[in-house]
Amino acid sequence: MMLKKGLSRQILLAMSSMTVVVCLVVFFGTYIAFGIIYYFSPWSQYEESWLTGVDFIILSILIFIALIVAAVASVRLTRRILQPLESLAQSARRIKDGDLSARALPGDQSLGETAYLVQDFNAMAQRLDDMAADMKLWNATIAHELRTPLTILKGRLRGMIDGVFEPDETSLQSLVMQVDSLARLVEDLRTVTLADSGHLDLRIEPVRLKQEIEQLGNLLEEELRDEGFELRLSLADVVIQADAMRIRQVLLALVTNARRHAVRGAIDITLHVEDRITRLRVIDEGPGLGDDIAPWAFEPFRRGTRTGHHEKTGNGLGLSVVRAIVEAHGGKIHYAPSAKGGAMFEISLGRPVF
Template sequence: MARALNRIVTRVWLLAGMMTLITIVMSVAVYYGATVLRLHQIGNSMPPKARAEFERLVRSGQTDSDRFFDLHEQYSGALILPSDWLFLAVIGIVSTSVGGGIAYVFARRISAPISAVSLAASQVAEGERGVRVEAVGLAGETAELVDSFNRMAADLEAYERERKILTAGIAHELRTPLTILKGRLHGLTDGFIDPSTDEPERLLRQVEQLSRIVEDLRTLAHADAHVLELDLRVVDLARVVQFAIVDLRPEAEAAGLTIGEACQPARVRADPVRMRQVVMNLISNAIRHGADGNAVEISVAVEGAAAVLRVSDEGRGFEEGDEHRLFMPFWRAARSQVAVRSGSGLGLALTAKLVEAHGGRIVAANRSDRSGACFLVYLPLCDGSSGTA
């Protein structure tokens, strides 16, 4: 937007210079025309002999000779005739009208969209995040200015929506374990719960859940601010996936799912702990949303200069248009609210940020046969081979 404004200011200065140049040219032309007309009038007022001499002096360029000035003074009469005043008035009106008209047209073309952007910016500042400026009939820098403002307003609206979702999600995820802790601790204090049972262990699990949520939020904030520290080394992505499958297979079997694996060695530069977190989150998400009795398919392959991790399930997939919202913290599709296996709502958002921190990208898509969702992680292959984890 700043670049477009700078170009608009430059164009205004160029317009001012052009108008100044046009004014100078018109003034010179009018002066020359008035001079020629005046000489013609003087010549017509002379006797034939004097007029012939006067015209000869003009044709020969002797307009600065004494004889020319004598004839001019003798027959010119008043310096400015009434007809001259009328001529000058007409020229002034025409020049002012033409110059003013041109200036008005250009000024309106430049100022109208700027005024519209200014008004819309005031509305956005007052909380109306859905305001946009129409770009119909605009071109060049003004069109770029309006487009930049509309993109900025759309981003602000999205950030506001994400902030509300994040705030509501944090409150929801923290409320459940805190409510359990509060109720159980009141029971212990009032003597309704026997402290000799496994109650302390249950309370500890709730505290650990709270700690995981807080740690995920902290990691998400650091990754979002690009200050997340990574212990980068050469990692075989296939080995990371295989170890994660071993850890999560019991969870998958308990959910009635099987895990299919097809992993090709692929060396990437990554933080082993964070990359394991990425893999675990994706597999856990597939287990949560996979249909009972079906499979979760996991593969690692090399495609060009990238290592590609593919995790797919055979659940219900997601609605068209939700592929980007899946990576918003605490965002849930309407139909996922009834899922029997729930998560914290941070897994995919954290996964996306961790993948980006490693210089990669993550893509969500429904399977071609609409039998589930598929997540693809692209990471740049590593050229080095030292320090393999």
């Protein structure tokens, strides 16, 4: 209420003072101008006085009326201005106290800058609310993802200490697998966080994508064949500015995603230039992403209900890491169903160098 009273009084005094000053300036300016004209006019010698006391009384009444009109107008304007500002101030205090759901009322939309101020404030408050919700989700999900491997590690190590389990090679390999799972989760979280903050370290240099993809394919081909997959490459000879290691990481994540969720069949990797844009695609034979996950496929810790024949445990960060790396290169990635009913991930990586 202090804001409303103080600002209202200031607006009222300012507008009233301005009205009085303008009236006095107009009156005395007119008086002086008319006096000069009257002094040099031929009929001035026949008139003793051209401004009487009645004229001053009439002028005073007019100034008083103008002052009342200015006061009424300023009060109405004050209400229009102060309503959104007061709502904004109250919402700011609520947000300061931890209530991120607070929103200011826009009031009169015709007050351009005031309305924009309220809209920007509400947008900022909504972003803070979304960030807080995402942080809670991340904390809960990370705790859930860490709980299983840590519980296994603790239980196995405690069992070895108590003599329940023998510390043989098989048991130690199992523990190493759990440590690897934790290491992958930490590295994926680090990559996504650095990319979102714009601090992901990239070693950009000319990269011959065909050569990089063929080398990766040679490493994966035998393992994929053993699992019933056929890796097929259709690659144009393209050179772009990129981080070769990160591009291999992207391809490996997409191929691994197909191995986990797709049926046995072909995994196609294609590379071509279309409309002066380098396009890299990874396509499998199904079943693709379900409707429940497709719109959110690249968000962290998102998992769908549709499963494939070889689905294995994942941390839900694979596709979000892919998106983070691609966007750090200035590119884009999107998902679409393939012609064979599977999943198609297309990456746009900008113009080729040559």
